[in-house]
Amino acid sequence: xxxxxxxxxxxxxxxxxxxxFALNGGLISGGALAQDEPITLTMSAxxxxxxxxxxxxxxxxxxxxxxxTVELVDISSAEYQxxxxxxxSGGDETDIITxxxxxxxxxxxxxxxxxxxxxxxxxDGLDLSVYSGAEVxxxxxxxIYALPFRSDIWILFYNKDIFDAAGxxxxxxDMTWDEFDAVARELTSGSGAxxxxxxxxxVWRSCVQLATVQDGQNTIIADDYSFMAPMYNMxxxxxxxxxxxxxxxxxxxxxxxSGPFINGQVGMLPMGSWFIGRLVADQAEGIFDFDxxxxxxxVPEGVEPGTTAGTLTSLAINDRSxxxxxxxxxxxxxxxxxxxxxxxxxxxLPALRTPEVLEIFASLEGVPAEATEALxxxxxxxxxxxxxxxxxxxxxxxxxxxxxxxQSVSVEDGLEETTSRISDVLE
Amino acid sequence: xGTMKLTLKxxxxxxxxxxxxxxxxxYSFILPNLLGFxxxxxxxxxxxxxxxxxxxxxxxxxxxxxxxxxxxxxxxxTFNIALKNTxxxxxxxxxxxxxxxxxxxxxxNQPIRGRNFFRTVYFxxxxxxxxxxxxxxxxxxxxxxxxxxxxxxxxxxxxxxxxSASVDWAMPTVVMxxxxxxxxxxxxxxxxxxxxxxxxxxxxxxxEGANAWQKFRHxxxxxxxxxxxxxSIMLTISSFxxxxxxxxxxxxxxxxxxxxxxxxxxxTAFRQFKFGYSSSIAMVLFALVMIITVIQFYMEKRxxxxxxx
Numbered sequence: 001x002x003x004x005x006x007x008x009x010x011x012x013x014x015x016x017x018x019x020x021f022a023l024n025g026g027l028i029s030g031g032a033l034a035q036d037e038p039i040t041l042t043m044s045a046x047x048x049x050x051x052x053x054x055x056x057x058x059x060x061x062x063x064x065x066x067x068x069t070v071e072l073v074d075i076s077s078a079e080y081q082x083x084x085x086x087x088x089s090g091g092d093e094t095d096i097i098t099x100x101x102x103x104x105x106x107x108x109x110x111x112x113x114x115x116x117x118x119x120x121x122x123x124d125g126l127d128l129s130v131y132s133g134a135e136v137x138x139x140x141x142x143x144i145y146a147l148p149f150r151s152d153i154w155i156l157f158y159n160k161d162i163f164d165a166a167g168x169x170x171x172x173x174d175m176t177w178d179e180f181d182a183v184a185r186e187l188t189s190g191s192g193a194x195x196x197x198x199x200x201x202x203v204w205r206s207c208v209q210l211a212t213v214q215d216g217q218n219t220i221i222a223d224d225y226s227f228m229a230p231m232y233n234m235x236x237x238x239x240x241x242x243x244x245x246x247x248x249x250x251x252x253x254x255x256x257x258s259g260p261f262i263n264g265q266v267g268m269l270p271m272g273s274w275f276i277g278r279l280v281a282d283q284a285e286g287i288f289d290f291d292x293x294x295x296x297x298x299v300p301e302g303v304e305p306g307t308t309a310g311t312l313t314s315l316a317i318n319d320r321s322x323x324x325x326x327x328x329x330x331x332x333x334x335x336x337x338x339x340x341x342x343x344x345x346x347x348x349l350p351a352l353r354t355p356e357v358l359e360i361f362a363s364l365e366g367v368p369a370e371a372t373e374a375l376x377x378x379x380x381x382x383x384x385x386x387x388x389x390x391x392x393x394x395x396x397x398x399x400x401x402x403x404x405x406x407q408s409v410s411v412e413d414g415l416e417e418t419t420s421r422i423s424d425v426l427e
Numbered sequence: 428x429g430t431m432k433l434t435l436k437x438x439x440x441x442x443x444x445x446x447x448x449x450x451x452x453x454y455s456f457i458l459p460n461l462l463g464f465x466x467x468x469x470x471x472x473x474x475x476x477x478x479x480x481x482x483x484x485x486x487x488x489x490x491x492x493x494x495x496x497x498x499x500x501x502x503x504x505t506f507n508i509a510l511k512n513t514x515x516x517x518x519x520x521x522x523x524x525x526x527x528x529x530x531x532x533x534x535x536n537q538p539i540r541g542r543n544f545f546r547t548v549y550f551x552x553x554x555x556x557x558x559x560x561x562x563x564x565x566x567x568x569x570x571x572x573x574x575x576x577x578x579x580x581x582x583x584x585x586x587x588x589x590x591s592a593s594v595d596w597a598m599p600t601v602v603m604x605x606x607x608x609x610x611x612x613x614x615x616x617x618x619x620x621x622x623x624x625x626x627x628x629x630x631x632x633x634x635e636g637a638n639a640w641q642k643f644r645h646x647x648x649x650x651x652x653x654x655x656x657x658x659s660i661m662l663t664i665s666s667f668x669x670x671x672x673x674x675x676x677x678x679x680x681x682x683x684x685x686x687x688x689x690x691x692x693x694x695t696a697f698r699q700f701k702f703g704y705s706s707s708i709a710m711v712l713f714a715l716v717m718i719i720t721v722i723q724f725y726m727e728k729r730x731x732x733x734x735x736x
Contacts, residue, residue: 085697089485107700111486248592248681252565392699403682408594 039326040069043096043315044084046077052281053346060342061333070096070330081107088113088318095321096331099146099314102384103391105138109145110388114316116143120328133380134312134351140386146314147335148351150274150343153310154210155374156180156298157261157269157279160291162187162196171268173296173374174305177211180268180298181234184243187267198243200266201235202257203250205401206383207270208235210309215300219385221393223423225415230300232404232411239405247405262288270297272311273375277347280366294374306378312351349375389425396421472713479706485696489703496707506708508683509691512598513712516687517666519602520609524662525655527610532617533647546618550611557608561675564604565591591677594684601685605672609665613658620654621647652731660723667716688712 045054058070073094075083081104084097088108097114099105108114121128121144128135134148156171163170166187171180184198201207212228213219238244245260258275260266262282269275282288297308315331317324333339337357340350344360347367362372384390396418404414479496483489500506531549535542552560568575568590579587588596624647632642670689673679679686679694688708696705 082697085485085700089697111484111700113486246571246592248589249570251680252569252590252592254562254565395694395698399680399682402680403594406589406592406594406681408681408684 038067038069039323040071041096041323041327041330042071042073042094043330044073044075044080044094044098046075046080046098046100048072048074052277053343053348056346057334057339057342060338061330064333065329068326068330080104084108091320092318093320093322094318095323095327097316097318099312099316101311102382102386103394105146105314105316106140106386106388106390108316109140113319114145115319115324116145117147117317117328117331118143120332124332126332130354131351132353137312137382137386138314146316147331148312148314149335149339150313150348151310151351151353152272152274152313152349153308153375153377153380154270154297155273155308156295157271157275158293158295159261159264159267160293161264162267162290166267170293171295171298173376175295175298176301177231177234177298178301181238181243184238184268185241188243195242195265197245197260197266199238199268199270200257200260201238201244201247202269202271203247203405205397206309208232208401208405209397210381210383211270211298211300213309213381214297214307215303216307216379216381219382220397221385221387221390221422221426223419223426225418225422226412228415229411232415236404236407236411239407247402251402251406258282264288264290273349276349276367276371280347280364283366293368293370295370296374296376304378306376308377308380309383310377310380311383314351392425393422396425475706475709478703479710481703483702484700485702486700492703496704497711499704500707500711505683505686505691506688509686509688510711512683512685513667513669513687515598516602516605516669517663519599520605520666520669521659521662523602523606524609524613525658527606528613528658529617529651529655531610531614532621533643535614536618536621546614549614552608552610553612555608557671558675560604560608561672564600564607565676568600592681594681597677597681597684601673601676604676605666605669608672609662613662616654616658617651620651624650649732653733656723656727656731660720663719663723664716667712667719 043054043058045051048054054072058072062068062070080100084104085107087094088097088111097108099108099114120126128144131148131151134151135144138144138146138148156175158171160170166189168183168186171183175183180199187196187198189196208231209220209228212231218227235244239246245255245266249255257269257271258278261269262279276294279292283292296306299305299307315334317327317331321327335351337352337354340352340354340357341360343350344357345364347361347364349361350357358372358375361367384394387393400414400418400421403409403417404411409417478489480492480494481489482492482495535546535549539545567573570576570587570589570592573590575590576587590600591597628646628650629642632646637645668689669687670693673685673687673690674693677685679690689712692705692708692712695701695708
């Protein structure tokens, strides 16, 4: 029985083990030193199939860092933040978290699911002022938790063919909302399936509410919402007169804003600059063939033209990531100049806007010539300010927006209820 | 024979052992399901019960809340609206689904041509993807150009309802969709029960001169009561739990017109990160369903007939 465990065998085993350990140890220490240890990073993203830039930037990074592989975790855009919240609560280890909006940022930051980047920034001596203010918006209690890579602003898209047919002049970059209303009424014609609507408001509350904070007197988180009344009166008035499509129907039919515009049913569409990339691609593919243009976001009377609202898309590092250093290196690239160039080449507006980057964007085939000027901004207001309870506030805003737009309540009553419900939350 | 008798008599402990091993075999068959239930249902329920007395945002530390969460429910008007909406939904869905499924079952129990085809047709919504069902319903009830409103207009209704786009009609629309979706499933249960009613009863009733309605009223309905009882309980419980249909069709809107308890639970947990508070809503829902089910069982003796024909 004990024969096989003879002294000699034990000795041999010991030697073998020692060799193995030595080998192993050598490998481990060697790996830590070597630069080309293969690393796989994971990154959360949305609608990967229809959004070309995710992979384009990754390809550029991987070309420079052959040892790194970045895998995308694809989540549908509409459910992105909900899915992300649930995954992170469940201990998800995705290294790089894409931050889609401010409520999502606030949620992940206050729950310590993403890490402060200050130490990384300091260690690399990164100058954040290149983001021209975006870095300030993302700073919470003195720390920054994400680097912005895309920064979109709200602009006005218009269908030149509809303007030409109606004999109306194209919108200028200093259009006011009153002029917008008047022009939309001139453009509206026809009925039934052939009806041309002067303008289009998508179902998001931001489509109506952003114009109410352009003057800088109020923000979306406020203690009295009566300041929103003029804009709501204008939009519900347009809806009543059939100048814009009916809100309830857009909701019930789940109609994406690209549909009516690409079908040539609407004259003007206030929308984010992210829509440029989609239009350029669709036109190149021959999905539609009318001429379109862009102008600056209309402004309320007395507000300086070029004042608009903006939204940031940024990248953060998961607190549970096991590759924080590698993730930082990738984020730095993505949000930096090289990433910005790739983004611009794919028809997106990067957060880092050097003249060179803007030049790349404007000279893309299919981008309207007016874009360069229309994208000039004087002031960019925040779509939603950073606040710990911004998620809850947004839900109330959405619910009350729906009630006003379906004309279930009057504009006045709706805004009054918004005020009282939100002040309850902020107490 | 003789030896067997002997062992049986002599070895009472071995009999017990055999009984034990029989039980173990039986338990081993139950075990996989029981384990699944314990891990995926029982533990989360216990955790949720515990959480309802805590404050937790899903990431940071948990702190004790006592009864704060339950007290806060009283002043939460979204909770009150959701509670009212849930009762509305249950009150609409349960009787309507039962009536429709019974009607269908009786019709499709007749020897008509192609009845298997129709049975499949009515069962189909139950297995169809809910998202597709919701989209199709929203299309059918599209306010301006939907087929339903077109029909109403040709029938002379000038201002047909705006269905899911209006605060007053959103809930009825959801109830209708849910009745349409569920009735096929309960129809199958009713069909099975109908086929269990002895034909002899109908024959003798015919000889006595009973008409169709009398036969239905005095033979079919009473003998279906066990099935009706089962269906009413299953349907009540599943209606209280409604979530998916509402999320896809209206997302609780317009405003809060179709917000129900489970949707509110979901919103407070995964959009506002108040896991403790959200658990307390879930506990209220649990208590509500529990009380109603107990009442239903208590009432069972009064109206359910288990005949021994």
